[in-house]
Amino acid sequence: MRYNIYLILIIISFLSSLTAYFQKNVQPYLRLFPIFLFLTIVVELFAIWLAGHSGPSTTLYNFFSVVEFLFYMYVLREIIRSKKAKRIIFHTAWVYALLGVANILFIQKFVSFNSITYALGCLLISIFCIYFFFELFQVTGSVNLIRLPAFWICAGLLFYYTCSFPLWGLANFLRKMPIARNIQFILLLLNVFLYSSFTIAFLCRIRVRNSTS
Helix, strand or coil, X not given: CHHHHHHHHHHHHHHHHHHHHHCCCCCHHHHHHHHHHHHHHHHHHHHHHHHHCCCCCHHHHHHHHHHHHHHHHHHHHHHCCCHXXXXXXXXXXXXXXXXXXXXXXXXXXXXXXXXXHHHHHHHHHHHHHHHHHHHHHXXXXXXXXXXXXXXXXXXXXXHHHHHHHHXXXXXXXXXXXXXXXXHHHHHHHHHHHHHHHHHHHHHCCCCCCCCCC
């Protein structure tokens, strides 16, 4: 039941992201979001298929998590203004990609969840999101945050990854404990906030015209 709710949230977010193709002056990263969310849906459905055929999905998630973090780094690089910060994110991304692949092949390998690189990804995304808000607070003019997609995306990412950082970092140790069920519920709530924030980010640009009689 919880997994179905999670999958429905991703599908709703994906459908709302398609509105980016019908709006003018849309940033490139918003146009790439539907592709990423569709890939996420495919991965989740494939994981369900593997579970039904007694196949482990750990390897699938290990590789996809690296792709996921690289995409979010790209998004943050696009919305952050500082050229120096952009360069830092760019170099961080390719170093993280190498570390992620090395962890899959040589350290934690395929059979176990790669908690090391996932926790590192959580930390990096949180830091870059904090820097985005730091830049946002430095803006001298007024900013309508309600209609700013970058605000909603970063708010969702920051809340999700700062809260899930200790959970995923200790995933291999906590999954064998009775508290594991409670952790799954907490992660569901975090996903609700994350994908709801994404959905708002895609829809907040839509302006509804008021009709007058």
